[in-house]
Amino acid sequence: MKKPQINKRSLGVNFGADGLAQIAVWAPLVKQISVVVDEKKLDLPLKGEDYGYWTLTTDKIQPGDRYMFNLDGEKQRPDPASLSQPESVHGPSEALDISTFNWTDALWTNHKQDAYIIYELHIGTFTPEGTFDAAITKLDHLVEVGITAVEIMPVAQFPGGRNWGYDGVLPYAVQDTYGGPEGLMRLVDACHAKGLAVVLDVVYNHLGPEGNYFNDFGAYFTDKYHTPWGNAINFDDAWCDAVRLYYIENALIWFRDFHIDALRMDAVHAIKDLSPTHVLKEIKQHVDELMALTSRKYHLIAELDLNDPVYINSLNNNGYGIDLQWIDEFHHALRVTAGEPQTGYYSDFTGIDHLAKTYRDAYVFDGIYSPHRLKTFGASASKNKGNQFIVFSQNHDQVGNRMLGERTSTLVSFEMQKLMAAAVMCSPYIPMLFMGEEWAETNPFQYFISHTDDELVEAVRKGRKEEFKAFHAEGETPDPQSEDTFNRSKLQWQLLTQPRHKEMLEYYKTLINLRVNHKALRELNRENLSVTADAGKKILMLQRWHEDEKICCVLNFSDSVQQVDLPENN
């Protein structure tokens, strides 16, 4: 079987040192396949290889050429491993020599995961221009705040120019409207120059609904498993080897060719794989090989809704070896403590007692019954280190999955926002901010799309209305397809000139400064931690220590001034 290649891309169109184009595509069910370049009137047949691969080495295709694959003379399709789609998802792929980018980050060293202070941003709405290059102009701001890692929401090519990124259909291609692959490289290079690590959000659990031509090539999907997006990506059914290779090599390109420092893998619980080696484990094994090759350090982060430490246990402890995971339960417990109504998934959370539990145990549901899920849920993560968990008081999902996409800034008081930030920053976990949070941005982050298929647009609109029909009293569901919805979701950088927003920014800076400069906060040792919650007073007392330093954080979630006795030896 063809094995994933560590040192360079093996799929799509690539250029060797000899300048020849090396083309490889997996399409086991077609009878013939050729590469077509309309501008050059080229139609070059590929040669069938073992296991359904087709290859060609040619001097006729050059960087910049726009090509399609012609399947059985019947269908012209973009390259599944395309790096660039200058005419979006239905158009031709652009041949690129990614080895020619002028990197200036040779001296860059990735931060240890303990030092990550993550800032999640969405390229399209982070700046008025919505591009990688525009984002570069804001990096100084992030450095000033104390951020150490920028997390970019998915950039895989999606239709149109407005999308959170989870509707990407070409996992190797960087969104044209953001600035394409070179734009991303420029941003990463600039981040490294400023001391910022870059986390890229990647989606290995589904493809978007428009422009997904995978089924024309091969069995990328299986009906063995159902996910919220339909049939699961095929990681363990017939033909899965090539699909696994496709995603394993996808993880490698970001690290190797785009100098990304960490991948945040979306909803890995929807990656269904019952083979002896879970594909996440295989990704980790290959990333380890790449690290050995490049002498760089890369982190793997999972969004995981399973509370199952097997994902984050090390390879030699029978785990999948993922370095970190998002802890939504910390968020949920914190939000309920801060007054969020206990409806929907918040209904499982009691508030301050659960918040106290997550400081100790990371998972709230660690083998106990979850009324919302109607089952016993989770397992204990007591043997995992604090630096394996990422916590936040909001993120794109928790904001954007509300009907109106409100940030906490418009839901809770100014002081409560500060308290929530402190709850995150004083935790023994890795903190993450959602863009604009640091100045209490008031614009929402709403759900937006720009599909070009009218029926699909209608279906999404309808689905969105259906999802929030219980909330109709609170207003109209914003139209996801409308450009207004997108524009309304952009950050208002001008707010930074206003006193209250400035005050919040200063508060965040101070908080991060505190965390970074106190080893009792900085060392993510869950052993050296004690937490007590007084549900009546709504006060949580968190003590953390390291060597000779001890810090006591008193979090008062009530509306009133309260008297508390500090621990004696403080």
Place this chain on the structure above:
Amino acid sequence: MKKPQINKRSLGVNFGADGLAQIAVWAPLVKQISVVVDEKKLDLPLKGEDYGYWTLTTDKIQPGDRYMFNLDGEKQRPDPASLSQPESVHGPSEALDISTFNWTDALWTNHKQDAYIIYELHIGTFTPEGTFDAAITKLDHLVEVGITAVEIMPVAQFPGGRNWGYDGVLPYAVQDTYGGPEGLMRLVDACHAKGLAVVLDVVYNHLGPEGNYFNDFGAYFTDKYHTPWGNAINFDDAWCDAVRLYYIENALIWFRDFHIDALRMDAVHAIKDLSPTHVLKEIKQHVDELMALTSRKYHLIAELDLNDPVYINSLNNNGYGIDLQWIDEFHHALRVTAGEPQTGYYSDFTGIDHLAKTYRDAYVFDGIYSPHRLKTFGASASKNKGNQFIVFSQNHDQVGNRMLGERTSTLVSFEMQKLMAAAVMCSPYIPMLFMGEEWAETNPFQYFISHTDDELVEAVRKGRKEEFKAFHAEGETPDPQSEDTFNRSKLQWQLLTQPRHKEMLEYYKTLINLRVNHKALRELNRENLSVTADAGKKILMLQRWHEDEKICCVLNFSDSVQQVDLPENN
């Protein structure tokens, strides 16, 4: 959450020491439920408890009463945890006090798994009468052959009187036409009196198509996973706790209440469970607790088509703790070596080289590409002991899944049958025979059913014809619903009076005797083994040793007499 109970049944109708009937049923979605006894004109409402359980303790129901559950006053259904269905799958359940059986096996001790020589039998066709009591009359024969464990194909209640057992729909109820629960107890007791352990085949991956009323009670199924039988049994979706409890307690009743010595769990690869603790692991944990309680030893056996040692690794080695598994690949390699055409699943097997590999590695596909499955398949089981693998030259599936259900006796020569038996018996694994094999039974074992739903019968007939349409030149697919098909599949005990059949029987006895009396064969140590295959000569040489004893088995699969050099130090 309600936890599985170790010391007694917690579901269905049970009788306490006080003689009162204790009734419990899980039905989370009904508004009211009552127990109905028509003969007594009883209709007693149950009381709703936490997590969707309903209970009642009453003196009005006695052992022998036939009862149904009345759901919301709309549907009368048999008890999902019924032990007895005297009027088959659609009729009422029979209340039973299973504690009153007169066991005589107090001195019985289960064999170690190493000592198992298993005999797989189907109650309906093992004897002319097709009952547990008739089977008792044949136990002396099994003891004479040298069998140490009887494996009974599934006995869970199915419609009519003719079925392999995999269409059972009431997993706690023992088939009425076989003799019901007391009949099974008598057979187990008799086996123990003769020194025979009893393995029971249980089906935890699906329910049969007729008489499955589970959906009227609760979410026993989930559409998250698809299996060959439709939606998977719900082991990890909402409401799964009760479904897990149902199957965990099912495993316990056979050991505790029926004195079964080992469970053979059907096709566990179709048990889909992505929760942190796989339900098979949880079954093992509870069986361990039961062993501590009863001071008896119980074995768990899996039919597993995944070649993934996680299933058979011990609990403290992150495994599911299943003691043994069937190795179909040994069978496939052996059959191809013996001349079976390489079609269908046999197409993956080259013959003698693969047979040699299974002697060493158990799994042929241990991480290599499988052309038939179109993917890389399996993982190495090199760290597992020989006593964890069960091998055979035929079994109910390998015989019955042929269009005409031919045994090897009508497919290969008399001498080849002997050679195949030797290949099994000299292996470092646990051997299993399929009933009648020991005398070269010539009757087939065909696929038979006795559904009462005409449409279903037609669908099964059609499916069967469809499955074998490529083989139409070989004859007509037998009608699965016909009583002739069933009768044709019965053993012909009278063959034992004929010389050739006697000869085969003697051969099997001798072979088993050899194995039992030579520690080099009996000790299932895969380290002390060397195997070489000569594909040209079709000769396999297997050497096994233990302490001072060394045995060399020369297996000549060719049609001719051949000269071989024995290893020097033999």
